[in-house]
Amino acid sequence: MRFRCHIFVCENRRPDADERGSCAARGGEAVRQAFKDELRRRGLKGEVRANGAGCLDACGHGPAVVIYPEGTWYGGVTPADVPEIVERHLIGGQPVERLRLPKLERGA
Amino acid sequence: MRFRCHIFVCENRRPDADERGSCAARGGEAVRQAFKDELRRRGLKGEVRANGAGCLDACGHGPAVVIYPEGTWYGGVTPADVPEIVERHLIGGQPVERLRLPKLERGA
Numbered sequence: 001m002r003f004r005c006h007i008f009v010c011e012n013r014r015p016d017a018d019e020r021g022s023c024a025a026r027g028g029e030a031v032r033q034a035f036k037d038e039l040r041r042r043g044l045k046g047e048v049r050a051n052g053a054g055c056l057d058a059c060g061h062g063p064a065v066v067i068y069p070e071g072t073w074y075g076g077v078t079p080a081d082v083p084e085i086v087e088r089h090l091i092g093g094q095p096v097e098r099l100r101l102p103k104l105e106r107g108a
Numbered sequence: 109m110r111f112r113c114h115i116f117v118c119e120n121r122r123p124d125a126d127e128r129g130s131c132a133a134r135g136g137e138a139v140r141q142a143f144k145d146e147l148r149r150r151g152l153k154g155e156v157r158a159n160g161a162g163c164l165d166a167c168g169h170g171p172a173v174v175i176y177p178e179g180t181w182y183g184g185v186t187p188a189d190v191p192e193i194v195e196r197h198l199i200g201g202q203p204v205e206r207l208r209l210p211k212l213e214r215g216a
Contacts, residue, residue, distance in 0.1 A: 052163075
């Protein structure tokens, strides 16, 4: 592992006419910046990385965020949610349940 | 998990004058497209996702790729390497050692 936790924030921008909307239009870039600021503030820079990502295939739930290696998905994240995710999940090890996306079961 | 494996390919583009170069300039977008094509060909679409990413902080090793949840990092990946990564790593469960990045040890 190069990072203890690796946060990917969807910043995909679809055309304005696309009825799904997009994570960029819903504020994905501000969410990533909020993670960067909060990680620095909490001394986690270097250990946890907040990364921009292209479409995470969760367009209806944007802004979408996935944190690895645990594979926890969050949706509808706002900058105001970020300190709680950092405090509870990244420091405390407990996902923020109210923001989690449902699991998708694929295959058999 | 929404995906069994989630591949992130750095597509970050730095200014041409930046001496580090960048993953986009070294062909990151072609690598991601090669993953998408190969995943479809091998029937893994939906189960494994090839995602574009912003800077993965491994600029000297581009194009950089990280695969989660295992957290395996690859560097200097070309489209010609992609079938081997899919066959050995994503299907066979064995990382392709010759392409792996060294581990970074951070903190105590």
